[in-house]
Amino acid sequence: DIQLTQSPSFLSASVGDRVTITCRASQGISSYLAWYQQKPGKAPKLLIYAASTLQSGVPSRFSGSGSGTEFTLTISSLQPEDFATYYCQQLNSYRITFGQGTRLEIK
Amino acid sequence: EVQLVESGGGLVQPGGSLKLSCAASGFTFSGSAMHWVRQASGKGLEWVGRIRSKANSYATAYAASVKGRFTISRDDSKNTAYLQMNSLKTEDTAVYYCTRYYSSGWSFDYWGQGTLVTVSS
Numbered sequence: 001d002i003q004l005t006q007s008p009s010f011l012s013a014s015v016g017d018r019v020t021i022t023c024r025a026s027q028g029i030s031s032y033l034a035w036y037q038q039k040p041g042k043a044p045k046l047l048i049y050a051a052s053t054l055q056s057g058v059p060s061r062f063s064g065s066g067s068g069t070e071f072t073l074t075i076s077s078l079q080p081e082d083f084a085t086y087y088c089q090q091l092n093s094y095r096i097t098f099g100q101g102t103r104l105e106i107k
Numbered sequence: 108e109v110q111l112v113e114s115g116g117g118l119v120q121p122g123g124s125l126k127l128s129c130a131a132s133g134f135t136f137s138g139s140a141m142h143w144v145r146q147a148s149g150k151g152l153e154w155v156g157r158i159r160s161k162a163n164s165y166a167t168a169y170a171a172s173v174k175g176r177f178t179i180s181r182d183d184s185k186n187t188a189y190l191q192m193n194s195l196k197t198e199d200t201a202v203y204y205c206t207r208y209y210s211s212g213w214s215f216d217y218w219g220q221g222t223l224v225t226v227s228s
């Protein structure tokens with residue numbers, strides 16, 4: 001199975017900060033990568049698909065980039081509602097996998 | 108409005124069986140692949156498996172951790188997907204989500220609210 005490694009696993013930041021989360025794949029996955037946001041007790045929410053396409057309704061402060069084995073999710077200016085856990089996901093192989101998650105907390 | 112509603116979760120003993128349902132509405136269910144994802148308490152997301160549409164021969168695929176024990180099926184006449192779980196282990200304890208596969212974007216665009224399965228004696 002393709003392994004996804006997110007870094008950092010934990011991130012402390014302040015409202016207004018610019019933050020970047022990295023997701024590295026154990027082998028090339030082209031652009032078959034998605035990003036999700038999950039808040040406690042809730043289902044994950046799709047933010048970015050095809051590595052860099054913003055899902056409808058998602059604020060433009062979220063952006064994604066990368067291809068092959070290295071990908072990033074950037075939040076340009078953190079808002080209070082952005083404090084959550086973020087997951088990357090690869091859909092290149094028939095056995096889909098997720099990264100371990102990045103917990104973003106308020107400093 | 109797209110809705111996915113899971114049901115059927117509960118407490119089951121190790122070695123037992125449980126069948127989860129996912130009732131879909133608001134989209135053309137018969138044309139969509141459906142996936143199941145689970146999350147143990149305080150842990151990350153784990154893909155469980157999927158079933159494709161009739162046009163793709165209802166093909167299924169499973170995570171190695173559940174292959175041979177879990178079976179995904181669907182009834183397009185009822186707009187419902189199912190996850191049959193047999194030979195349950197304590198490590199299968201998790202919230203189980205059904206999701207819709209967004210074929211144009213290679214992602215899961217809609218998720219249910221989840222149903223809790225607890226495997227314990």
